[in-house]
Amino acid sequence: MMRNKSLPQMVMYGVVSFYTICCILPMLLVLMVSFTDEDTISRNGYSLWPEKLSVYAYKLIFNGGSSVLRSYMISTSVTVIGTCLALLITAMAAYTLSNKSVKFRNALALYFFITMIFSAGIVPWYLICKTLHLTNNIFSLIVPGLLFSPFNLFLMRNFMNGIPDALRESATIDGANDLTIAFRIYLPLCTPVLATVALFYGLDYWNDWWNAIMLVDNKALYPLQYLLFALKSQISMLNELKTLSGGDQDVTLPSESVKMATAIVTIGPIVLLYPYLQKYFVKGLIIGSVKG
Incomplete structure (x- = not known):
């Protein structure tokens, strides 16, 4: 289907896709950090792929x-x-x-x-x-x-x-x-x-x-x-x-x-x-x- 698209349309789709990823990544990062062990956050900072998962924050809430x-x-x-x-x-x-x-x-x-x-x-x-x-x-x-x-x-x-x-x-x-x-x-x-x-x-x-x-x-x-x-x-x-x-x-x-x-x-x-x-x-x- 992309072959039938003109260059301006492909550029527009690319810009929209990039913007969508930029909007989704922070939300995904917040979600993953909320399930991350606190010691892991202190040691490695925020990460999309945490070393150790934990639901202690939700249990506390x-x-x-x-x-x-x-x-x-x-x-x-x-x-x-x-x-x-x-x-x-x-x-x-x-x-x-x-x-x-x-x-x-x-x-x-x-x-x-x-x-x-x-x-x-x-x-x-x-x-x-x-x-x-x-x-x-x-x-x-x-x-x-x-x-x-x-x-x-x-x-x-x-x-x-x-x-x-x-x-x-x-x-x-x-x-x-x-x-x-x-x-x-x-x-x-x-x-x-x-x-x-x-x-x-x-x-x-x-x-x-x-x-x-x-x-x-x-x-x-x-x-x-x-x-x-x-x-x-x-x-x-x-x-x-x-x-x-x-x-x-x-x-x-x-x-x-x-x-x-x-x-x-x-x-x-x-x-x-x-x-x-x-x-x-x-x-x-x-x-x-x-x-x-």
Whole structure:
């Protein structure tokens, strides 16, 4: 089949193949290091073909089982609920800004744009969360993230600007209100950009540990990212204390392999989800960025 390909096509396939290998090799290296014995890592460094395999890092992460599984459930629930709510709020705001019959919509767009440049800071944000009682409960992991990203808002608004106004006008003549137009006409046509924005919000919620470290003290509410972050910190501290105190040098806690195992554990759901959203992701980014 390669004989029937022109030289530019062969060059393109070669570049894409090289880029694919460059993307796969780091992931494969992380996977192999996570199954490597810690002493081997200390002696030989990272390697795609370790001398000695070990699952001790995963045993350490899942020790007791319940805490990691509970954190998995919390992260999954927060990601699903938060993504759906944030996507709904962003879609409604984008529909409002794209509706030419809304007065001062450009002023509202400018107001949202200002938040992309200026931030009030951590202290006002924390005081607001305390006032709203967003501490030590599941809502403290969801509500702060509902303050949608202006980038996602403008991405969705630009996509909606590409939908002909005749559709809204025809529906209005037939007696449809804004909710009917938004949910029955606009949102079904916005599937690509909705999938793109949902992926953005999903990644933000899944990888979030900041809300947990600032607003949550109850270990039963720790999301997966923060739980594994605390575990890695404890392992690093124990290794440092062992070195300073001259403790048993034959016992080595797997700090490096735990880091890699943590990466594998946390990116698993996202890696499995992305292929299903890839076709919408690319189309939503391209169309939403050039229209409007």
